[in-house]
């Protein structure tokens with residue numbers, strides 16, 4: 001694999017690009033993933049914090065405006081005591097207040113006898129008038145009314161209603177200033193609301209009645225709806241008893257004129273977080289925390305709105321994180337798809353680019369390989385104007401140049417081969433001539449050697465060669481003789497009466513006699529013995545035999561052979577005889593002394609009648 005990788009430039013480029021993308025993308029991805037959730041949560045918290053401020057501000061406006069009603073009323077230059085006793089004036093006054101304060105849903109007055117006159121806004125932007133049928137406690141009816149409060153179309157009726165029994169009336173009597181009631185249902189319909197009531201007394205301090213204004217929870221809920229930050233989020237206003245005053249969730253609306261309580265078990269989501277968020281020390285900290293509900297991650301943000309005294313309103317924001325992450329995940333998916341698409345395009349164009357660059361190089365490599373094997377037709381046809389096109393054209397030119405150069409070389413090579421063959425032929429002839437000349441020279445040398453060392457007539461060693469060889473062998477460190485005092489025997493042999501022989505048979509026959517004699521001697525000697533012609537008819541033999549008897553035997557053999565085998569077998573048997581001397585060769589003497597002593601012995605043999613051998617054993 002490694003060898004394939006190191007040999008493949010395309011893979012190496014692709015791998016390097018991928019590695020670059022990887023080491024760039026991974027840290028960004030890791031930072032993204034580790035920070036995104038935290039950032040998201042912080043963002044949600046910030047959003048809700050901001051939203052909480054908005055709600056508080058809205059509630060402030062809402063409730064402040066309610067208080068302003070009484071301030072506004074006290075600044076009006078009217079006689080309230082007179083007004084409340086004149087039904088029409090009272091209605092005009094109430095309509096006037098209601099028309100000037102849009103956040104107020106109902107405005108009313110209940111006199112100390114238990115009669116009530118109230119004007120309020122219905123849901124379809126019409127007014128509803130509630131009016132006791134008589135100036136004291138008793139039946140009460142609701143009418144469809146115009147903006148001035150007039151209208152006689154009865155909507156609903158109730159046989160008895162005494163406002164003096166109501167919480168808002170009771171509370172108002174306790175304090176000489178506007179006071180908030182608890183949440184309570186409306187007189188005739190079931191709309192829940194909260195009332196800000198203020199007692200009206202005459203100058204003597206006698207209670208004339210109670211002014212009241214209602215803020216329905218519907219209005220509060222509509223304001224909360226504007227503060228929803230995500231489709232599945234819920235904004236709640238709760239009291240510290242766990243009752244839901246207002247909620248953007250329809251499931252939290254009051255039932256049977258009763259506020260929904262967390263302990264009712266109908267709000268499992270709220271039940272999950274209620275133990276955590278209900279303690280005052282918690283929700284007054286504007287806290288945020290995450291929790292899981294039905295396998296989903298939720299965020300809860302708490303704050304509070306101080307209504308009056310110890311009656312704080314708890315503001316709760318609940319939202320599933322998925323409301324925010326869904327968009328985030330969609331964006332992330334979109335980003336991943338775009339990234340994958342871009343990486344895909346990068347890889348495709350990267351591989352296309354690599355292929356675009358490498359294909360001509362691969363073709364060039366293959367062509368170069370083919371051309372190195374002598375396939376000259378592997379030129380590259382690359383119709384491109386860039387550097388690779390230029391390289392291909394240069395490559396083709398180089399091939400043409402190389403081809404013509406190699407053609408020339410081949411031609412020269414053929415010529416060289418032809419000349420070499422010719423030269424070899426000439427050399428062969430010369431060699432043959434040299435060999436022939438060497439042979440003739442060798443033969444001439446042999447002849448010269450023969451002439452220099454051997455007697456041409458008898459073909460035995462001539463005088464000089466015999467004595468040179470005799471002396472050389474005598475002076476060898478290890479001589480042929482057994483004893484250091486005994487180096488063999490020297491024979492001197494002389495043909496008897498050879499002058500007479502020549503004279504009788506002629507010199508040619510004399511030469512034949514000399515040849516015959518040398519052949520007889522040679523046949524009687526061993527290979528270690530040496531014979532030489534040391535004079536005209538005088539021969540010498542040197543033998544390294546030890547015992548005298550052996551020397552004597554050699555001489556006897558020669559004499560016997562000469563006597564038994566005549567030279568010519570004609571009518572006359574022509575034979576030759578010889579006289580010979582045999583002398584032992586001691587080491588201490590030189591060859592000349594040996595010869596002199598042998599020659600002396602030869603004379604003795606001659607003198608004694610010839611055809612005999614005279615032996616000298618003296619050392």
Ligand SMILES: Nc1nc2c(ncn2[C@@H]2O[C@H](COP(=O)(O)OP(=O)(O)OP(=O)(O)O)[C@@H](O)[C@H]2O)c(=O)[nH]1
Pocket residue numbers: 494495496497498499500502506507508509510511514536537606
């Ligand atoms: N045919 C022939 N004769 C030779 C040759 N060389 C020497 N002679 C002859 O040998 C003869 C030697 O004679 P001498 O020295 O008088 O001795 P001889 O006649 O043998 O007498 P003794 O030695 O006393 O027996 C001479 O007549 C030489 O001419 C040769 O090469 N061929």
